Amino acid sequence: MQVLIPSALQSYTKSNTVEASGATLTELLANLDRQYPGLRFRIVDEQDQMRPHMRFFVNGVQVFDLTQGLQPTDCVYLVQALSGG
């Protein structure tokens, strides 16, 4: 499926859109980390919690549960909620 990557993570992917697979968001992140080592830890912490300011949208709907199921035709957006000075 297509995954949109925010600018802060494009140092890993070298692209704003990448292809990745997984039956859940957790699996998708694992797949992304295999392709782009280190990327997952920048957005999900060691307790498997989404880091502050990182958000996931699946087909335009915000998702907070990383166990949410995915379909191969889904479009996933990783978004960073810019904040601070």
Place this chain on the structure above:
Amino acid sequence: MARTTRKPATRKKTITVRTKKAPRRVVVLVATRKGAWLFHGDPARKSWRCDGPHFLGHIINHVVLDPRDGRTLLAAAKTGHLGPTVFRSTNQGRTWKEATKPPAFTKAMTGPGRAVDHTFWLTPCHANEPKAWYAGTSPQGLFRSEDGGDTWAAFSYINDDAQYRAWMGSAQDGTPDGPKLHSIMVDPRDPKHLYFAMSGGGVHESIDGGRTFTTLVKGMEVVNGFDAANIAFHDPHCVRLCPSNPDRLYQQNHCGIYRLDRPSNEWQRIGKSMPKRVGDIGFPMVVHPRDANTVWVFPMDGQTVWPRTSPEGKPAAYVTRNAGKSWQRLDTGLPNSQAWWTVKRQAMTADHYDPVGLYLGTTAGEVWMSRDEGKQWRCIARHLPEIYSVEVAELG
């Protein structure tokens, strides 16, 4: 795990103190809220070449050169939005690579567990342990790498120990940008003899390579009305071990300046002899590379609401040449009024030249240095972001 209660053995002094020949050149490693800069000095330390920014936009808490190989640099990084990581260079900063496994706490079996917000402190291990490093994090955690900073694992038992967790408190108890584990020090005579400090949570020592730790807070004061017997109330800001006499430590604390001469376990408050209008509150503590009686501090205003500025807007370093009996003000060249910056705990250091060069970075983004042990200061960089740490390395 049980903590040892035995007193540390007195170690025979085997350190040979000698005046080093002036190294070929010095590089000042400046970590800031928005990136890192390296300033390469000429052999006389008079002119400086700026190299940077590295990691523009990243919050860099510490950049340290490995003195054992003279070329490996580690940088502790995160951004406002992304999780923490460590960057590594094996060519003195020309290229960088991200750590494969940055410091991270163990996943909790139950409950919310802790997540590293940022790596705060980096210390190369003993000279006989090449490629090994220690890291201190916020929230407080102690980590070690065996492979030059590429992969990190929890070190010792303290990260998940119930007593230590109680002493560490929570983010609610910490400094404004998170509670820190800092001042990780290795006895140059013995790789198993370690110290670290926590803000808050006291000073701790191990003589068995981290298998056990004991607290070292006797003599340290706490804020009025609190119980000094409670380790959680102790807030060391910066602790340094004297390279010329590893049995002597100095500490800048939330409640004064202290000295500890081992094997004693009792800190002596040596800041009482500071001028009353300045006080003995501050963050950095700098030790002389060859003279254990000489240290420098940089006082800040710790009154009322803790402005964290230079007292009266007049920044100055203070030096003692007699282990704390008396202090002299060193402000020649520094602004003499309306300068409301200060210096964070990792942002002041010394080189090994004779006379010693001092370097400090300000919260207003200026780097100042002195080629004569603080008698005269000059600004070598300005308009940088808020400076979090300054280290100096000598390149051959």
